[in-house]
Amino acid sequence: MNKKPALDPEDRATDAAARAGWLYYVGGLTQDQIAAELGVSRQRAQRLVSKAMSEGLIHVRLEHRIARCLALEAALKAQFGLQTVRVAPSLGPGVDPVRGLAPVAASVMERFLRQPDPLIIALGTGRALRAMVEELPKMSCEQHKLISLIGNIAPDGSASNYDVIMRTADTVRAPHYPMPLPVIIDDPEIRRMFYQLPQLKIVARLAAQADVTFVGVGHMTDSAPLYVDGFISARDLAEQRALGAVGEIATWCFDDRGRYIEEGLAQRVGGLKAQCKAGGQVIGIAAGQDKVVPLAAALAGKLLDGLLTSEETAEALLG
Amino acid sequence: MNKKPALDPEDRATDAAARAGWLYYVGGLTQDQIAAELGVSRQRAQRLVSKAMSEGLIHVRLEHRIARCLALEAALKAQFGLQTVRVAPSLGPGVDPVRGLAPVAASVMERFLRQPDPLIIALGTGRALRAMVEELPKMSCEQHKLISLIGNIAPDGSASNYDVIMRTADTVRAPHYPMPLPVIIDDPEIRRMFYQLPQLKIVARLAAQADVTFVGVGHMTDSAPLYVDGFISARDLAEQRALGAVGEIATWCFDDRGRYIEEGLAQRVGGLKAQCKAGGQVIGIAAGQDKVVPLAAALAGKLLDGLLTSEETAEALLG
DNA sequence: CAGTTTGGTGAGCATATGCCCGCGACCTGG
DNA sequence: CCAGGTCGCGGGCATATGCTCACCAAACTG
The missing domain is CATH 3.40.50.1360 (Rossmann fold)
Structure with missing residues (x-):
């Protein structure tokens, strides 16, 4: 019996990265604030933000001719x-x-x-x-x-x-x-x-x-x-x-x-x-x-x- | 005779801001590099990046469920x-x-x-x-x-x-x-x-x-x-x-x-x-x-x- | 025409960021 | 059960960033 398919650790890490990336890029919080928000160390927050970027979760586009x-x-x-x-x-x-x-x-x-x-x-x-x-x-x-x-x-x-x-x-x-x-x-x-x-x-x-x-x-x-x-x-x-x-x-x-x-x-x-x-x-x-x-x-x-x-x-x- | 309607200083400033924002957010350059690239001081580059953001030229979206x-x-x-x-x-x-x-x-x-x-x-x-x-x-x-x-x-x-x-x-x-x-x-x-x-x-x-x-x-x-x-x-x-x-x-x-x-x-x-x-x-x-x-x-x-x-x-x- | 005001500029500094490093936990194979 | 290896974590530091301040130049005003 495989009980928790919803609990893939990889997914959870990516979810956390997405959350951190959202707070950083969309919310404009500092990594310290994100760390406090997510209850992790600043270094972890930095890694999450970095991961969100490297995994291509964050898309930036320039709205200008x-x-x-x-x-x-x-x-x-x-x-x-x-x-x-x-x-x-x-x-x-x-x-x-x-x-x-x-x-x-x-x-x-x-x-x-x-x-x-x-x-x-x-x-x-x-x-x-x-x-x-x-x-x-x-x-x-x-x-x-x-x-x-x-x-x-x-x-x-x-x-x-x-x-x-x-x-x-x-x-x-x-x-x-x-x-x-x-x-x-x-x-x-x-x-x-x-x-x-x-x-x-x-x-x-x-x-x-x-x-x-x-x-x-x-x-x-x-x-x-x-x-x-x-x-x-x-x-x-x-x-x-x-x-x-x-x-x-x-x-x-x-x-x-x-x-x-x-x-x-x-x-x-x-x-x-x-x-x-x-x-x-x-x-x-x-x-x-x-x-x-x-x-x-x-x-x-x-x-x-x-x-x-x-x-x-x-x-x-x-x- | 108004000679140069294409030369609105406001437009030029925004263009420069867009350029700086692009280099910063899309290109991932540091503000020092942008300053060198655009041939301006770092402070100016910082202001341009900030302007690009505040004028809403940069749109960030999170690609994740x-x-x-x-x-x-x-x-x-x-x-x-x-x-x-x-x-x-x-x-x-x-x-x-x-x-x-x-x-x-x-x-x-x-x-x-x-x-x-x-x-x-x-x-x-x-x-x-x-x-x-x-x-x-x-x-x-x-x-x-x-x-x-x-x-x-x-x-x-x-x-x-x-x-x-x-x-x-x-x-x-x-x-x-x-x-x-x-x-x-x-x-x-x-x-x-x-x-x-x-x-x-x-x-x-x-x-x-x-x-x-x-x-x-x-x-x-x-x-x-x-x-x-x-x-x-x-x-x-x-x-x-x-x-x-x-x-x-x-x-x-x-x-x-x-x-x-x-x-x-x-x-x-x-x-x-x-x-x-x-x-x-x-x-x-x-x-x-x-x-x-x-x-x-x-x-x-x-x-x-x-x-x-x-x-x-x-x-x-x-x- | 001189004084004033406004917008922009560069210097300097406190803070935020990114990254390297050593440590400890966990996993794996004996 | 243990030794070795791997991974991730937090500490610490060099660098980048954002912001404030004092200044300058151009436009505005009396």
Whole structure:
């Protein structure tokens, strides 16, 4: 005669753990109070609470639109082996995702800028990058160095619209190192000459030592920013696409596996590839439907160590 | 032109709080780690976590059958102003709820028995009470005193079946004070005589000083335990019901508002009403469909300071 | 424009928490 | 019946947490 099937000691232990967990997490009691309530020692109460958690009796969920973004961040980190990931909440179906991304990205950059130790921060180009810079608060960051990866001379000879470094340096009051050369240099001789300039070598050396590099990621559709803004011709665009280009970072095109394309346009680019010192990180900033393919490629090719994007884009990248 | 509706500072603060809360409760990071992760001071991280909780962003739920019981306990405590409440999980629709209640109730009593300081513990009668006692582990409680509220002599002159004190005292090895008198004493003279006995006066004085009193709660239906077990006659039962009795505690009947009925049967009861010292508590133990009405009445009349019952019964009491 | 108030910030400290360790009870196999 | 092993328990300690206090900066007010 087995008399008491209801008295499984395991069950009773779990019941007690559940009770302790309830008191701790729901009731907000301290472990001392729980110990008194259940008439056990504090250590026992601690073990019960711990058991309730480890047995998965306690479920915590975050009631906030950002919860989804946090889950996406975790997934992106895991899937692509990224260090820094931030996903900005959607502002609604009709709203440009870059709008929501900008302040979120700015807070990430601000965190670097607030470091008291001197940092070398390199900047690429892009609409989202520019929007981020607009959101930076006024600061005083004399200790850091801002480096531009891209030339500051537009095809028409004016200062490039794409050049975010001046604006950034102005806002955060940091020493800055622009690249004194055109974005695209057709003549190989002249290009070589530029690359011999001492100040450009300084910038290149700094870029290689960057603690963090923020870059936009461009797409190569018919409305590719490089083409629309007049940096490259329709012929260049077609050529790169024929070579497999699906995106570009700082005017350097790459294919769908994130491998840089060294032929054609790459021979005329005036600027530096996204890079940083060992232990630093290259952080991509981009959002929007057009950016899904180039981002996926850049992530596959490990061109990025971090990603700041929008909820919709993150979903598309993981989908 | 209001430029940035997406930048409500309140929203940003809440977003940060949500992020911190997620890292703390879901990710299990310490506040120091969160501070490092978000690039803020630990104090700020602590405030964010606290804000996430206070704004109700964090929801905790207990994934366990006992969760419902805990909720019922909280409701019973609040609704009836009780100190000690324990609701035993249901073992299924067909199973006697007393079976599940017994070990739960035993753990409550055990907690009192484990007190190193001497306690006076009074005991009433009842099936659930008896079942509880059966579940007590062997202990050594020389410091306490066990008091019986009810006579230990059954109508046929034998030791009463209802007498739980001997069994309890035997199991927990505590000094015990049974009531040396019949449960029902028909002759008023003899009853008066009994009440004059010095040892009975001692017991009565101890009962009034009880730290805790455990009592069953009987019903007054046709199958009332008092009647079925032969302590009272069908006539007595009918009389008490006519006087409004819906339940009894230690053979003392009360009406639907929990007021003791002093006429009729009460004149012949041999024993003490459930009582305890100021600051002590009277704990009712009962479960089952029949007990809902008497329990509701006893709770309404503040006859009980604590309640040990089953899930189904608790639901019915609150329903 | 100066004084005031309010909201937020970092320092410091008392308390709560988590964890390691030694002890004793219980179980198991001889 | 006993020796060895295992498990769980409470003591104690390093660390994390929550809270209070004094301060600062921005907004408000006379």
